[in-house]
Each structure stands twice: as C-alpha cells, then as structure tokens.
Amino acid sequence: MPNTTDSPTIGVFDSGFGGLTVLRALIAHMPQARFAFLGDTARLPYGSKSRRTIARYAAQSAQFLVREQGAEFLVIACNTASALALDAIQDAVSVPVLGVIQPGAEAARAASKTGDVLVIATDATVHSHAYLAACQALGLRAIEKACPLLVPLVEEGWTDHPVTAEVIEIYLNELRSEAGERGFSPDTLVLGCTHYPLLRSLFEQAVRPGAKVIDSAESTAQAAVQLFNGRGAAPAAGTSTQTEVHCFATDSVEKFERLGSRFLGHPTGNVGLVDLGG
Amino acid sequence: MPNTTDSPTIGVFDSGFGGLTVLRALIAHMPQARFAFLGDTARLPYGSKSRRTIARYAAQSAQFLVREQGAEFLVIACNTASALALDAIQDAVSVPVLGVIQPGAEAARAASKTGDVLVIATDATVHSHAYLAACQALGLRAIEKACPLLVPLVEEGWTDHPVTAEVIEIYLNELRSEAGERGFSPDTLVLGCTHYPLLRSLFEQAVRPGAKVIDSAESTAQAAVQLFNGRGAAPAAGTSTQTEVHCFATDSVEKFERLGSRFLGHPTGNVGLVDLGG
Numbered sequence: 001m002p003n004t005t006d007s008p009t010i011g012v013f014d015s016g017f018g019g020l021t022v023l024r025a026l027i028a029h030m031p032q033a034r035f036a037f038l039g040d041t042a043r044l045p046y047g048s049k050s051r052r053t054i055a056r057y058a059a060q061s062a063q064f065l066v067r068e069q070g071a072e073f074l075v076i077a078c079n080t081a082s083a084l085a086l087d088a089i090q091d092a093v094s095v096p097v098l099g100v101i102q103p104g105a106e107a108a109r110a111a112s113k114t115g116d117v118l119v120i121a122t123d124a125t126v127h128s129h130a131y132l133a134a135c136q137a138l139g140l141r142a143i144e145k146a147c148p149l150l151v152p153l154v155e156e157g158w159t160d161h162p163v164t165a166e167v168i169e170i171y172l173n174e175l176r177s178e179a180g181e182r183g184f185s186p187d188t189l190v191l192g193c194t195h196y197p198l199l200r201s202l203f204e205q206a207v208r209p210g211a212k213v214i215d216s217a218e219s220t221a222q223a224a225v226q227l228f229n230g231r232g233a234a235p236a237a238g239t240s241t242q243t244e245v246h247c248f249a250t251d252s253v254e255k256f257e258r259l260g261s262r263f264l265g266h267p268t269g270n271v272g273l274v275d276l277g278g
Numbered sequence: 279m280p281n282t283t284d285s286p287t288i289g290v291f292d293s294g295f296g297g298l299t300v301l302r303a304l305i306a307h308m309p310q311a312r313f314a315f316l317g318d319t320a321r322l323p324y325g326s327k328s329r330r331t332i333a334r335y336a337a338q339s340a341q342f343l344v345r346e347q348g349a350e351f352l353v354i355a356c357n358t359a360s361a362l363a364l365d366a367i368q369d370a371v372s373v374p375v376l377g378v379i380q381p382g383a384e385a386a387r388a389a390s391k392t393g394d395v396l397v398i399a400t401d402a403t404v405h406s407h408a409y410l411a412a413c414q415a416l417g418l419r420a421i422e423k424a425c426p427l428l429v430p431l432v433e434e435g436w437t438d439h440p441v442t443a444e445v446i447e448i449y450l451n452e453l454r455s456e457a458g459e460r461g462f463s464p465d466t467l468v469l470g471c472t473h474y475p476l477l478r479s480l481f482e483q484a485v486r487p488g489a490k491v492i493d494s495a496e497s498t499a500q501a502a503v504q505l506f507n508g509r510g511a512a513p514a515a516g517t518s519t520q521t522e523v524h525c526f527a528t529d530s531v532e533k534f535e536r537l538g539s540r541f542l543g544h545p546t547g548n549v550g551l552v553d554l555g556g
Contacts, residue, residue, distance in 0.1 A: 042331055043321065050529050053320055152430040163448070166441055251328050 007244075010224070011071025011095075012037045013061050015046035017249075017256055018151070018194035019077030020263035022100065025221035026075065027243050030228075034244040036069035037077075038274065039260075042251035045151070046080040047122030054081060054124070055088035060276045066093045068274075069246070075224055076100065079121055079192050079216070083130035096227065103223035104190050104216035105134035111212040112140060112188040118175050119144045121192030122151065131192055143178055143186070147171045147193075154195040155259065164199065168206050190214045198262065248272040285522075288502070289349025289373075290315045291339050293324035295527075295534050296429070296472035297355030298541035300378065303499035304353065305521050308506075312522040314347035315355075316552065317538075320529035323429070324358040325400035332359060332402070333366035338554045344371045346552075347524070353502055354378065357399055357470050357494070361408035374505065381501035382468050382494035383412035389490040390418060390466040396453050397422045399470030400429065409470055421456055421464065425449045425471075432473045433537065442477065446484050468492045476540065526550040 010033050012023050017039045026035065040046075040061050046054045058081040065071040074097045076082045076089060082099030090097050108117045117140050119131040126146040135142035150171075153164045172189075179186050189207055191197060197215045204213050246269075249256045253271045260268040288311050290301045295317045304313065318324075318339050324332045336359040343349040352375045354360045354367060360377030368375050386395045395418050397409040404424040413420035428449075431442045450467075457464050467485055469475060475493045482491050524547075527534045531549045538546040 042327060044326070045323075048322070048530060048533070049320060053529055148434055149427070149430050152427050156426055158427075163441060163444055166444075170441070251331055252326060255326070 007033045008072040008228075009034045009036055009070050010228075011062070011065030011069060011074045012077050013040075013058070013065060013074065013081070014038075014078040014194060015040050015057070015081060016044040017041070017260045017263055018154075020260055020268070021194050021197040021217040022075060022077035022220050023245070024263065024265050025217045026224055027245070029221045029225045031243050035246070036065055036071055037245065037247045038065055039247070039249045039256060040276070041249045041256060042276070045122070046078065047124045047148075047151075049124065051084045051128075055085040057276075058085040059088050059092035062089045062093050062097070064248075064274060064276060066095055069248075071095060073224075073228060074098070075220065077194055077217070077220070079125045079194065083125045083128040098220065098224055098227055100194070100216045100220045101130045101134050101192075103219040104192060104214060105131060105138055105140070106223070107214045107216070107219035108135060108188050108190050109138045109140055111214060114185040114187045115139065116141045116179070116184040116186040117188040117190055118142070118179065118186045119190040119192045120147045120150075120171065120175070120196070122146060123148055125192055131190065141184060143175060143182070143184060144192075145171060145175050145178075150199065151193065151195045154198050157262070159198045160202070165202050165206070168199065168202055172206055186211070188212045188214060191216060194263075245269065246272070248274045250274050250276055285311045286350040286506075287312045287314055287348050288506075289340070289343030289347060289352045290355050291318075291336070291343060291352065291359070292316075292356040292472060293318050293335070293359060294322040295319070295538045295541055296432075298538050298546070299472050299475040299495040300353060300355035300498055301523070302541065302543050303495045304502055305523070307499045307503045309521050313524070314343055314349055315523065315525045316343055317525070317527045317534060318554070319527045319534060320554070323400070324356065325402045325426075325429075327402065329362045329406075333363040335554075336363040337366050337370035340367045340371050340375070342526075342552060342554060344373055349373060351502070351506060352376070353498065355472055355495070355498070357403045357472065361403045361406040376498065376502055376505055378472070378494045378498045379408045379412050379470075381497040382470060382492060383409060383416055383418070384501070385492045385494070385497035386413060386466050386468050387416045387418055389492060392463040392465045393417065394419045394457070394462040394464040395466040395468055396420070396457065396464045397468040397470045398425045398428075398449065398453070398474070400424060401426055403470055409468065419462060421453060421460070421462060422470075423449060423453050423456075428477065429471065429473045432476050435540070437476045438480070443480050443484070446477065446480055450484055464489070466490045466492060469494060472541075523547065524550070526552045528552050528554055
C-alpha cells in the first residue's frame with residue numbers, strides 16, 4: 001500500500017489486537033502520521049510461548065511492517081515481544097524500534113515517591129523479568145505478578161464487571177501480601193499488558209488512595225513522540241487532513257474487526273489478511 | 279521411539295494439554311496400551327483460529343503421531359480440532375480417527391429424558407455448530423454456548439474457587455434464559471472442552487437437581503474401547519505390565535510437565551520437544 005502522505009509510516013506490532021490501545025495513544029499524540037498495524041493473530045498468544053518462538057514470530061512480523069508497509073519506525077506494542085524479542089527485532093530490521101517496557105519503567109520512576117512499584121503482566125513477561133530489570137536500572141524496587149485471567153476477562157467484554165473487580169482484588173491482595181513480607185512500600189502500579197488499559201478505571205478504584213496507575217500504552221506513545229522528534233522525523237502537522245491507519249492480521253480478520261474497535265476506540269476499518277507462514 | 283510392546287500404539291492429540299483428561303480416561307479403560315500424546319502447545323489455542331489454520335495444524339500433528347510414533351489409531355482429544363478438522367485429519371493419515379464430538383453427543387442422547395441438551399465449549403467449537411449438528415442427527419435439540427473464561431480459570435488452578443463457581447453460574451443462567459425463551463427443557467449439560475472435566479464437581483453443584491453432566495473425555499474413552507474392540511485391535515491384557523505413555527509438545531515443555539499432571543492425574547514424565555515448523 002503506497003504512502004500517499006509526506007509523513008513517515010510508523011509500524012505498530014502486537015501478537016493480537018491489544019496493542020491497538022498503544023496505537024490509539026499514538027494517534028492521539030501524532031494525528032498526522034500514517035500508521036500500519038499488524039496483529040499476529042494466527043500465532044497469539046505469545047504470552048504462553050518460549051523466547052525462541054516469540055523471537056522468530058516477532059522478527060517476521062517486524063519485517064512485514066518494514067519491507068511490505070515501508071515502516072520507518074517500529075513500535076512493539078506487545079509487552080511479551082518487547083520483553084523477550086526486542087533484540088531479535090532490532091537485528092531483523094534496520095529502522096529504530098521502540099518497545100513498551102522501558103517507557104513504562106520510566107513513567108513509574110517519574111510517578112513513584114517511595115521508589116517501590118508493582119508490575120502486573122502476562123506469564124511470559126513476568127518470567128522474563130524485563131520490567132524488574134528496567135525498574136532496577138532506574139533505581140526502583142519492583143515486584144512483578146502474572147495475572148493470566150485479565151486478558152480473557154477483557155476479551156469477554158467484562159471490563160466493568162463485578163467478577164473482574166473481584167479478580168483484580170485477589171491479584172492485588174496477593175501482591176500486597178508479598179510487598180508486606182518483603183518490606184516494600186509500593187505506591188505505583190504498572191499495567192504491563194496492552195489489554196489492561198481497558199481495566200484502568202477498575203484498577204484506579206482498587207489501588208490504595210494516592211497510588212498511581214501507569215498505563216504503558218500512554219507512556220509508550222509519549223516516548224515515541226520524543227524519539228521521533230529527536231530524530232527530526234516527527235510527522236509534520238498539516239501534511240495530511242486525517243490519520244491514515246491500515247490494519248493487518250495473520251488470522252481471524254473478522255474477529256479483529258469486531259473486537260478491535262473496543263481497543264482502538266473507533267472502527268478498525270477493513271483489516272488485511274497477511275500470511276507470514278507457520 | 280520404538281514400540282517395545284505387542285500392544286498397538288494409540289495416538290492422542292490436542293492443541294494443548296487439556297486433552298490429557300481424555301488420555302487419563304483412555305488409560306483407565308486400556309491400561310495395557312501404549313500411548314503417544316502430542317500437545318501442539320506452540321500454536322495453541324486453536325479455539326481462536328480459523329478453520330483453515332486449525333485444519334493445517336491438526337493434520338501436521340496427526341502425521342507426526344502416525345509417521346514418527348507409529349500410531350495405529352488416533353484419538354483427537356481436542357473439541358476444536360474434532361469440530362473443525364476431523365475431515366482434514368482423516369485425509370492426512372490412513373489410520374482410524376476418533377474425535378470427541380460424536381461420543382459426547384451419543385452420551386447426551388443416552389442421558390437425556392427430555393431430548394433437550396445444553397453444550398458449553400470454546401468459541402471456535404460453538405461457532406462450528408458441530409455439537410448442534412451431532413445432537414440433531416441423534417434427534418436431540420441443543421443450545422450451545424461459548425464459555426471462554428473457563429479454560430484460563432482452570433489453567434490458573436482455580437478449579438474449586440468461588441470466582442469460578444460465580445462465572446459458571448453466570449454462564450449457566452444465560453443458557454437457562456435462552457432455553458426458557460426458546461421453550462426448551464434441558465436436563466443434560468455436555469462439557470464440550472477437554473479442560474472442563476476439572477470443573478466437573480462445580481458443574482454438578484450448579485446444574486438443577488436431577489440434571490446430568492456429560493464429560494466428553496469419559497464418553498470418548500468408552501467409544502475408543504468399542505472402536506478398537508470392533509476392529510479386533512484392543513490391547514491384549516497382560517502384554518505389558520504397565521501403561522506406556524510418551525508425551526510430546528511443540529513448545530513450553532516445562533509448562534506442560536508442570537501443569538499437565540493436573541489433567542493427567544499423575545506426572546507426565548519427560549515431555550519430548552517436537553518441531554512441526556510454523
């Protein structure tokens with residue numbers, strides 16, 4: 001699909017459509033850009049797969065966005081791929097690549113007064129300890145927890161449901177117990193999965209008064225603007241009258257179109273089917 | 279792995295490890311057989327994928343069990359693959375293939391007095407309407423419902439948890455409302471997913487007094503014994519002192535070993551890693 005604007009194309013990648021929450025935040029910050037989004041829906045969820053498999057899938061997906069869609073920047077809008085495959089993606093393409101982990105950790109540092117933060121994410125993200133490493137490098141202490149029920153609850157549409165509130169309460173209580181045992185005083189909760197922004201209001205009700213909830217989709221969009229500005233490549237205002245968004249998926253295009261709008265905040269438009277093999 | 283017994287090898291296939299509930303039932307009925315189980319864990323869950331993709335994955339997996347493991351019979355211990363890919367699997371191999379749908383429907387016919395049954399399963403199984411068709415062919419009326427939260431709840435280990443009981447109650451109430459509106463009098467609930475046998479006691483508490491819960495893992499094991507007896511190929515008692523079970527997975531072997539024992543009822547032993555490509 002040729003780029004009919006003067007703006008650079010920003011490629012956005014996720015294993016599924018949760019990364020549309022990151023695309024949504026990117027569009028809000030860069031409404032004049034052209035975006036190509038790929039959801040590797042044939043092979044989701046990455047969260048339960050090994051590092052080797054995730055790296056291979058993510059590299060193929062990144063190459064599609066760069067080679068087929070002409071992306072000049074890539075945002076890896078997938079915590080699992082950012083945690084386990086950022087190096088593999090950077091090796092596979094020659095354009096700048098931004099993941100979601102580092103911006104989330106930096107936002108946590110900016111928000112936390114105690115220096116102790118809680119991170120919730122998928123199994124694979126937690127087992128990688130990528131957030132722990134990123135937080136520690138910034139001088140924070142962090143406790144991570146896998147919350148595997150939250151993605152299915154969001155996909156079931158139970159984003160404002162008493163069962164979801166109860167599950168969140170159970171997970172947060174387990175985190176608070178661990179924090180207490182280890183002598184931590186956490187005041188910041190990082191939502192380390194692109195599905196979780198849809199539960200943001202439930203999390204804000206569930207955390208203790210004064211605690212901050214960090215939405216890594218929003219943090220990543222802010223980091224993307226800084227990165228692209230720093231390279232003199234920010235999409236120029238006025239070169240396009242409307243954000244240009246092209247969505248692609250490797251399977252289940254109909255489901256992508258049906259559920260994607262919840263994450264994106266408006267219809268996805270026609271979603272192109274892409275065969276990456278495998 | 280050579281077959282060191284005189285018994286035929288029975289290949290058992292699932293997209294993940296839920297099918298170990300079917301293997302467990304098969305072992306109980308045929309303790310002298312040799313079993314090779316493959317979980318296509320690199321590509322799970324099949325439930326959210328298209329028919330074309332599921333058929334390709336399932337055919338590759340079936341070929342591994344027949345060609346590499348010498349399986350002389352195949353049990354497709356996966357509702358989604360049985361619903362969407364039984365033909366593709368039968369085309370891909372030359373041995374007899376048994377799915378889980380038909381045995382489940384036949385057990386429902388044997389159990390139901392009213393002739394009205396409820397079927398719960400994954401999204402893809404429900405959208406295939408394979409249970410509806412199998413039930414109707416046997417003279418039953420059926421209402422199907424996708425219950426996508428139950429698999430993650432089982433995998434989280436919440437098999438006897440108040441949240442799981444609440445989710446089951448919500449799903450069953452939705453089914454009962456639909457049954458009421460359509461003038462059905464269901465007295466039988468078919469568990470159309472291999473994860474659900476682990477929730478059997480919660481389901482038995484949640485259904486109305488006198489209603490039957492059909493565990494398709496158990497129904498399938500009974501059908502397998504009949505099929506193999508009918509072909510004169512039932513494993514001979516006494517040819518082996520112990521059931522021989524070899525488990526394979528396409529990814530996440532460690533997770534398979536860790537979680538698989540919950541489904542199998544005893545340790546899985548070492549799980550072999552298999553690369554089917556993709």
